[in-house]
Amino acid sequence: MRTRTKIKGAQAKRMKRSDCPLSCTLDLIGDRWSLLIVRDLLFGRSRYSELAAAGEGIPTNILAQRLKQLEQGGIIERRPSAKPRSRYDYCLTKAGLKLAPAVRALAEWGHSEIAGTRPLPLQARRRK
Amino acid sequence: MRTRTKIKGAQAKRMKRSDCPLSCTLDLIGDRWSLLIVRDLLFGRSRYSELAAAGEGIPTNILAQRLKQLEQGGIIERRPSAKPRSRYDYCLTKAGLKLAPAVRALAEWGHSEIAGTRPLPLQARRRK
Numbered sequence: 001m002r003t004r005t006k007i008k009g010a011q012a013k014r015m016k017r018s019d020c021p022l023s024c025t026l027d028l029i030g031d032r033w034s035l036l037i038v039r040d041l042l043f044g045r046s047r048y049s050e051l052a053a054a055g056e057g058i059p060t061n062i063l064a065q066r067l068k069q070l071e072q073g074g075i076i077e078r079r080p081s082a083k084p085r086s087r088y089d090y091c092l093t094k095a096g097l098k099l100a101p102a103v104r105a106l107a108e109w110g111h112s113e114i115a116g117t118r119p120l121p122l123q124a125r126r127r128k
Numbered sequence: 129m130r131t132r133t134k135i136k137g138a139q140a141k142r143m144k145r146s147d148c149p150l151s152c153t154l155d156l157i158g159d160r161w162s163l164l165i166v167r168d169l170l171f172g173r174s175r176y177s178e179l180a181a182a183g184e185g186i187p188t189n190i191l192a193q194r195l196k197q198l199e200q201g202g203i204i205e206r207r208p209s210a211k212p213r214s215r216y217d218y219c220l221t222k223a224g225l226k227l228a229p230a231v232r233a234l235a236e237w238g239h240s241e242i243a244g245t246r247p248l249p250l251q252a253r254r255r256k
Contacts, residue, residue: 021238030160102233110149117149
């Protein structure tokens with residue numbers, strides 16, 4: 001099972017800039033959108049349409065591309081949906097769930113340092 | 129003094145996608161390079177040449193652009209250098225220093241989840 005081993009796919013190797021763990025993390029999620037998708041999955045969103053409806057107005061081509069990258073990076077999983085009108089459900093892998101402290105730290109920094117931000121109630125939901 | 133108030137410059141407003149603190153943080157540092165510069169400043173690097181020599185091989189045009197963005201975002205400060213052969217010294221502002229927990233959380237995730245990464249000894253140095 002992918003989530004039980006460290007991420008070591010061809011994708012990760014191809015993009016690797018150094019053996020610094022911060023650099024390798026940013027190779028996977030160092031952009032303006034990926035962690036917003038992780039945030040929404042932590043909050044229990046699971047459908048493509050729910051992720052597309054995020055307040056930041058993510059363009060659908062970027063959403064589709066980021067979902068693919070996050071899946072290849074072992075951070076999210078796509079499953080056939082049990083819900084009507086939805087083809088797939090997206091959820092965080094065990095590795096993806098472990099991004100919660102980083103998401104929280106970045107959000108806390110933003111709320112502390114950037115004017116006009118609301119606090120983010122970060123309570124990760126359990127995987128179903 | 130800029131670092132005593134929240135970041136609220138024109139730059140931040142122009143780029144703001146929502147009032148989510150994570151989104152606003154990623155508006156400022158959501159890319160593959162900015163937090164690597166923060167990492168190096170946390171480790172006590174301060175010269176442009178030292179930052180350019182990071183193991184990830186940051187292109188100098190990107191380094192110059194990111195330094196400018198980080199300065200506009202209130203995360204770093206540029207000062208006339210006291211050292212020979214260096215025009216400016218860069219250092220983290222108080223707001224920038226507060227990114228240390230987020231840098232640590234992202235690095236810990238990488239070391240835990242990505243194969244072939246070394247641990248990052250994260251000890252932020254004091255500002256001089």
